Amino acid sequence: MSKIKQVSSNLWVGPSMMGVTPHFKRTEHAIKYYPKGESLIHDPLQPGNKKPSLIYKNKETEDLGEVFEGASAGGHEGYLDMRVDSVVNRGEGFYIMGIIGILFWWSFEYFVLSAIQDELIRDISIYSGYAFFGIGALICLFRTLHTPVRFHKANQEVYVWHKKVLYRIPWDECELSIRVDNRNIGLKGQQDGYQLTLWLNPKHAINKDLTGQKHVPLNMFHNMDHHIPLYAYWEYVRRYMTGDTSLYIEMSKEPRVPGFNTEMAKRVGYIKAIFLFVIMTPFAFLFKPAKMALLSPFKEKWPAEVHEWTGERCDWH
Structure with a gap:
């Protein structure tokens, strides 16, 4: 059974976890520019630099080291590569x-x-x-x-190579949101699904003219039942790009792969x-x-x- 409750004609409230109570809604921007925007229920994060009110258990979790270990392809001087959901x-x-x-x-x-x-x-x-x-x-x-998404702090830009299209996105124009994605998982019945989506604006495409097309959704991370991992992922990226509050990052000397x-x-x-x-x-x-x-x-x-x-x-x- 879904834990996301509709409280008004255009407001859905998710369960509270670690200080975060997500509010999902339909937006005019999504209806106009996003695929299937009329039915999209999401929590816009960027532009706007939305800071989630996460409550941390200790200093280690506050530095969001788990996000780096689980999703980063490597930390470098000036930029950070973050793996996508696939x-x-x-x-x-x-x-x-x-x-x-x-x-x-x-x-x-x-x-x-x-x-x-x-x-x-x-x-x-x-x-x-x-x-x-x-x-x-x-x-x-x-x-x-697939290539990770490159968040370039020094240039304040985001680089994406997705389906043979190259995007160069100014950070203050980067569009990210957490959307509700209900799925039916076998015999478990209906579960709440959450997806952190990077919306690729066609005007930021470098190698192709996509004028007149809708934004392209790129699934950065999804999780069933729990939205906190997505807000933590976003908070890690947000802190890195804005320099707001310390976070764990390792300057990688070689690829972060098993060996x-x-x-x-x-x-x-x-x-x-x-x-x-x-x-x-x-x-x-x-x-x-x-x-x-x-x-x-x-x-x-x-x-x-x-x-x-x-x-x-x-x-x-």
């Missing part, structure tokens, strides 16, 4: 195809396929199903990684480190699939213009 939440497709799908096929094999008399046809049917879900899980995990820990190997010995690496890797795929997906060899790259605007070349994901 990268951050990539584990969902892996679980659906790889675990739920295989369990479903195992049940189907036991109750249906086992009754097939012809052994060859039965075996082909069984193994084809397992292969389908297994390959599907790997495709979900290792499909092309063999040479520092640990030097401490405990390479034989032991390699043994632990081999043992733990399958568990990493099972419990941290989104992190392992960063090892995909298929990655988008920034256009040359972005490296020029940034002042250095960086294609980290």
